[in-house]
Amino acid sequence: MAILVNQDTRLIVQGITGREGSFHTKQMIEYGTNLVGGVTPGKGGEWVHGKPVFDTVKKAVDATGANTSIIYVAAPYAPDAIYEAVDAGIKLIVCITEGIPIIEMMKVSEYLSSHDSRLIGPNCPGLLAPGIAKIGIMPGYIGTPGNVGVVSKSGTLTYEVVYALTQAGMGQTTCVGIGGDPIIGTNFVEILQMFEEDPETEKVVLIGEIGGRAEVDAAEFIKANMTKPVAAFIAGKSAPPGTRMGHAGAIIEGGEGTATEKIEALLEAGVRVADNPEQIPALLK
Amino acid sequence: MNLHEYQSKFRFAEFGIPILKGKTAGTPQEAYEAARELGCPVVVKAQVLVGGRGKAGGVKVAKTPEQAEEYANAILGMNIKGLTVRKVLIDPAANIAQEIYLGITNDRAAGRPVIMASSEGGVEIEQVARENPDAIAREHIDPFLGLLDYQARNLASGINLPHEHWRAFSRIATNLYRCYLSSDSVLAEINPLVITKENQLIALDGKMIIDDSALFRQPHLAEMRDTDAEPKEETQARAAGISYVKLNGQIGCMVNGAGLAMTTMDMTKLYGGDEIGPANFLDIGGGAQASKVAAALRIILADTNVKSVLFNIFGGITRCDEVARGILEALNEVPSSLPMVIRLVGTNSEEGRAIIDNANIPNLSSAATLTEAAKKAVEAARKALAAEKGAQ
Numbered sequence: 221m222a223i224l225v226n227q228d229t230r231l232i233v234q235g236i237t238g239r240e241g242s243f244h245t246k247q248m249i250e251y252g253t254n255l256v257g258g259v260t261p262g263k264g265g266e267w268v269h270g271k272p273v274f275d276t277v278k279k280a281v282d283a284t285g286a287n288t289s290i291i292y293v294a295a296p297y298a299p300d301a302i303y304e305a306v307d308a309g310i311k312l313i314v315c316i317t318e319g320i321p322i323i324e325m326m327k328v329s330e331y332l333s334s335h336d337s338r339l340i341g342p343n344c345p346g347l348l349a350p351g352i353a354k355i356g357i358m359p360g361y362i363g364t365p366g367n368v369g370v371v372s373k374s375g376t377l378t379y380e381v382v383y384a385l386t387q388a389g390m391g392q393t394t395c396v397g398i399g400g401d402p403i404i405g406t407n408f409v410e411i412l413q414m415f416e417e418d419p420e421t422e423k424v425v426l427i428g429e430i431g432g433r434a435e436v437d438a439a440e441f442i443k444a445n446m447t448k449p450v451a452a453f454i455a456g457k458s459a460p461p462g463t464r465m466g467h468a469g470a471i472i473e474g475g476e477g478t479a480t481e482k483i484e485a486l487l488e489a490g491v492r493v494a495d496n497p498e499q500i501p502a503l504l505k
Numbered sequence: 506m507n508l509h510e511y512q513s514k515f516r517f518a519e520f521g522i523p524i525l526k527g528k529t530a531g532t533p534q535e536a537y538e539a540a541r542e543l544g545c546p547v548v549v550k551a552q553v554l555v556g557g558r559g560k561a562g563g564v565k566v567a568k569t570p571e572q573a574e575e576y577a578n579a580i581l582g583m584n585i586k587g588l589t590v591r592k593v594l595i596d597p598a599a600n601i602a603q604e605i606y607l608g609i610t611n612d613r614a615a616g617r618p619v620i621m622a623s624s625e626g627g628v629e630i631e632q633v634a635r636e637n638p639d640a641i642a643r644e645h646i647d648p649f650l651g652l653l654d655y656q657a658r659n660l661a662s663g664i665n666l667p668h669e670h671w672r673a674f675s676r677i678a679t680n681l682y683r684c685y686l687s688s689d690s691v692l693a694e695i696n697p698l699v700i701t702k703e704n705q706l707i708a709l710d711g712k713m714i715i716d717d718s719a720l721f722r723q724p725h726l727a728e729m730r731d732t733d734a735e736p737k738e739e740t741q742a743r744a745a746g747i748s749y750v751k752l753n754g755q756i757g758c759m760v761n762g763a764g765l766a767m768t769t770m771d772m773t774k775l776y777g778g779d780e781i782g783p784a785n786f787l788d789i790g791g792g793a794q795a796s797k798v799a800a801a802l803r804i805i806l807a808d809t810n811v812k813s814v815l816f817n818i819f820g821g822i823t824r825c826d827e828v829a830r831g832i833l834e835a836l837n838e839v840p841s842s843l844p845m846v847i848r849l850v851g852t853n854s855e856e857g858r859a860i861i862d863n864a865n866i867p868n869l870s871s872a873a874t875l876t877e878a879a880k881k882a883v884e885a886a887r888k889a890l891a892a893e894k895g896a897q
Contacts, residue, residue, distance in 0.1 A: 296721065321689055321719035322611055327648045329616035359821040361852065374764025376819040380850065380875075383819075400763060402613045402691075429764055432613045455767040458752075458774040458783055466748045466763025466788045468718055469613070474631030479771075495775060497768055498875055 222349030222394040223369070223414040223421070224312060224340070225288070229353055232286040232310075233258040234277065234293055234301045236268050240316075241292035244357055245269050248290075251354040256284040277308040288312040290346065290355050295319040298342065302328050306337045314355050315342035315405070322468070325403035332405060339405025343468065345375040345397035348382070358382075358395065366391015368504065369415035371408060372427035373400050373434075373467070377455060381427060381497050388501035393421045400429070400467030408438035416446050423449050423504050426491070430456030431470045431477045439485035451492045451503040454479045506715045509552045511594045512729050513711035517695070520684040522677055524708045527596035536577030539595040540570040549576040552592040553585050554734045556629070561585045566598060591733055599709060600702040605664060606630055607678060608694035609646075609685045618646040618685065620678060622660040626697030627710075640664070652682040673706045688726060689719030738785075738804050745800040747789055754782030755812040755886040757805035757843075759798070761819060763788045769817045772879035781886050784811045795834035802839045813885035815878055816847040825849040825857030833864055844885035847871050848878035 231248070235241040236258025246269050249255050257272045257280050264275030274280035277289065289310045293301040298317040305313045320342050332339055340347065346356010350363035357375075362383040368390050372378040375397060382395050396411050398404055408426060415421045424446075428435035435454060442450055457479040459465050461472040472478050483493050492503040508516070514524045528539035529552065540547045551563030558564060563580055567573035573595060583590045604626030612619040623641045625633050633640055642663025644656040657675035666674055677698065685693040692714040699709045720727040732740045742749030748763065756773045760766035770783035785808065789801050805811060820828050828849055836845075845868055849857040861871040872878035 295718065319718045319721075321722070322691055322716045323618075323648065323686060323689055323719070326611060326616055326618060330648050333616075357821075359852065362821070372764070374762060376760075376762025376821065377764030377768055379819050379821055380765060380768075383851065402611060403616050427764070429767060434614075437614070453768075455764050455771060457771045459767060459770070459786070460750075460752065463750055464717070465750060465767050465786050468716075470763060470767065474629070474634075476631070496772060496876060 221418060221420050222352050223411070223418050224347055224394060224396065225349045225353045225355060227352070229254055229288050230284060230286045231255045231288045231290060231353070231355060232277070232280045232284065234289055234291045234305065236260055236271070236273055237263050237266065238292055242268055244292065245271065247360065248354050251360040253353040253355060256286055277304045277310065281308045281310065286310065288355065289314070291315040291317060293317060299324040299328055302339060303331065306331065306335050310337060312338050312340070313405070314340045314344070314346045316344065316346060316356055317341070318343040320401070322402055325401065329403055329405070340396065341399040341405060343401040344399035344404070345378060347397070348392075348395040350392050356397065358397070362386060363395055364391040366393070367420060367422040368392045368425060369418065369421040369423070370395040370425045370427070371411040371415070372397055373429050373469070374427055374455065377497065378427055381425060381453070381500050384498060385425070385501050390501055390504060393418060400469050402432060402469040408434050409441045412438060412441055412446060416448060421448065423451070425500055425504070426450055426452040427497075428452065428454045428482055429467065429470050430459050430465065430472050430479050431467070433477065435482040436485045439482070439489040439491065442491060443489035449492070449504065451494065451500050452486050453494045453497045453500060454482045454486070506717055506720065506727070506730055507554045508713040508715065508729060509554065509592070509731065510550065510711055511552055511592070513713040514708060516688060516713060517681070517684060517708050517711055520680045520687070522680050522684065522695070522708050523706060524711070525596045525599060527594050530577055530593050530595055531581070531591065533574045533578040533581065536593055536595055537570045537574035540567060540573035543595060543597050545569055545573070546598040547573055548596045548598050549573055549580060550594045550596060551580045551583060551585060551590040552594055553588050553590050554731065555586045555588050558585050563590060588734055599699060599707060601699045602702045603700040604697035605666070605700070606633070606696045607681060607698045608692065608696065609682060609690070610692045612645060615645055618648065618682070620644050620646060620652060620656070620660065620682065622664050624664040626699065630694075630696070646682065652679055669704070670700060670706060677706060677708070688713060689716045689723050690714060691716050738807050741807070742787075742804050745804070747787065747797070747801050747804065749804055750786040751808060752783050752785050753810070754784045755810055755890065756781065756882050757784045757808065757811040757814040758817070759787050759789060759801050759805060759814065760817045761789050765817060765819060769815060769875070769879070772875055773815065773883060776879050777883045777886070780890070781883050784808055795831040795838070798831050798835035799838045802835055802841070806839065806841055806843070811843065812889035813882045814843055814845040815882040816845065817875060817878060818849050820849055820851035820854065820857065824853040825851055826853045826860055829857035829860035833860070836866070836869070842868055844889070845869050846878050846881045846885070848873070848875060
């Protein structure tokens with residue numbers, strides 16, 4: 221069993237007629253994801269890769285019974301797409317979009333705190349539950365079914381680690397990209413909790429980076445609550461303070477959020493920390 | 506994006522926050538005229554996007570316009586932590602009775618804005634947080650409600666502000682939140698907020714950082730970017746839509762994805778030790794088409810410190826053989842004799858490597874793993890540095 225997705229997942233794509241949305245819709249269908257339709261305001265009635273397009277999320281939910289949504293909508297419109305999904309009763313919302321203003325994400329985060337929907341992302345590659353579903357943009361072939369849970373703030377760095385695990389014969393239950401923005405819907409701790417409770421996940425990989433204190437919170441959670449072994453890699457040891465390194469959230473501010481402090485906290489929690497992401501499979505053995 | 510002190514304070518003033526009505530000057534003559542107009546004494550303040558300018562001699566009190574001119578002459582062109590001062594702010598001098606701190610930022614963990622006040626003004630808030638955390642009062646703000654009056658009172662009470670100043674302080678706090686919100690800032694800070702001997706509250710120094718992701722809807726603020734304060738490569742990269750940060754090392758890195766780009770930098774540092782390290786952070790984004798690789802390569806090679814180039818590309822949806830062809834095409838367009846190491850991983854990585862190897866370009870080699878690639882790039886840079894030393 222994977223976390224977050226299962227055989228009952230019914231996925232819609234918000235922004236299905238766009239270039240990205242349409243391209244990845246095809247990839248997700250080919251992977252075997254139970255993709256039931258999509259939404260683009262003004263394009264209701266059209267079809268994309270054999271799936272019906274609706275004008276509103278509400279109509280898509282009513283017609284298809286969708287419970288999960290993936291958002292490929294440009295940054296200025298993405299918050300509205302998230303609110304629309306929440307209000308239509310979608311339980312799991314994955315937002316790929318990069319570049320949403322922080323103030324908009326703080327409002328989204330406030331809204332979500334009083335609603336029963338979970339947001340993954342934004343600025344994330346989505347989820348891959350090998351053999352079950354792919355929701356997002358991760359290349360499907362990098363993963364294979366197995367017992368390792370992977371949670372990460374990155375995109376390609378995650379692919380790198382997942383691919384290395386697969387090549388080492390270590391399959392995955394679920395790979396979750398939580399996103400590289402300062403304000404995100406779901407943090408490390410919540411995913412770690414799910415992996416800890418998931419009977420199929422036996423080992424966990426955490427991939428973090430400079431900025432914020434989510435990895436330190438994760439270390440505290442691991443120390444207090446986790447029985448499963450965790451291996452980690454933290455990117456940005458060589459990054460200078462005060463400079464944003466690509467991801468909006470990857471910045472050392474006021475001397476806080478350094479790779480060193482995160483690594484120390486993880487080591488203190490008994491996590492095996494790699495110097496080099498290529499060491500991860502060996503650290504899980 | 507960071508705003509200068511004068512930009513931040515002029516922005517504060519638009520939201521009704523009291524500031525000293527100073528003037529900027531780009532030449533000593535302008536400083537003289539500003540001082541004469543404002544009336545002395547004045548403070549001549551270096552406008553530079555880095556802390557610690559006071560210690561570096563970038564802030565001086567002038568008693569006459571002639572003195573203001575003299576100080577401006579010394580401060581303009583001054584190098585403060587690697588940045589050249591191109592503008593000074595001439596502010597009327599204030600009679601300071603007390604200095605406090607007031608700032609708003611986003612609390613990542615709470616997912617809300619947080620407003621902080623401290624009785625210790627003029628000191629960096631991080632330092633106060635470490636050394637005297639009880640001196641700081643904090644209130645989280647509901648983004649749908651905004652800063653509530655009682656929260657401003659809580660701050661005033663929390664820093665033991667005399668009652669007579671509460672009303673003025675609350676007004677400044679409310680206006681600072683309006684300014685923070687309307688400017689899409691990630692930081693709006695008044696430090697110090699002074700109480701003058703005339704019992705006025707004035708924002709003496711200010712700092713704002715604007716959310717880069719929001720610049721699309723803040724064209725007026727986006728125009729305020731001081732491109733003189735950043736390396737020219739960063740300005741070029743922004744124009745080309747490439748995420749780039751100049752660093753001090755010798756290995757030019759070209760990577761797809763921010764996390765992998767940081768990791769690649771870390772690997773060059775891991776194997777390069779104290780001497781060798783990354784020359785830049787660079788994320789070319791998805792796809793790695795020839796035109797984008799060429800643009801990125803031009804930016805990397807513009808940095809004369811670069812002694813070797815390391816490509817680290819995960820071919821996810823774009824297959825490695827396509828990426829390899831794109832790189833070769835780009836190298837054709839931007840010729841260079843620097844040693845280059847290419848590591849491709851993902852779909853069709855072996856085909857990609859074969860394309861690189863079969864091109865038989867003498868300064869180009871491929872690597873199978875990140876470790877091998879980083880070691881090769883470090884070795885090449887080390888050799889180049891040694892050769893330079895030998896030539897001297």
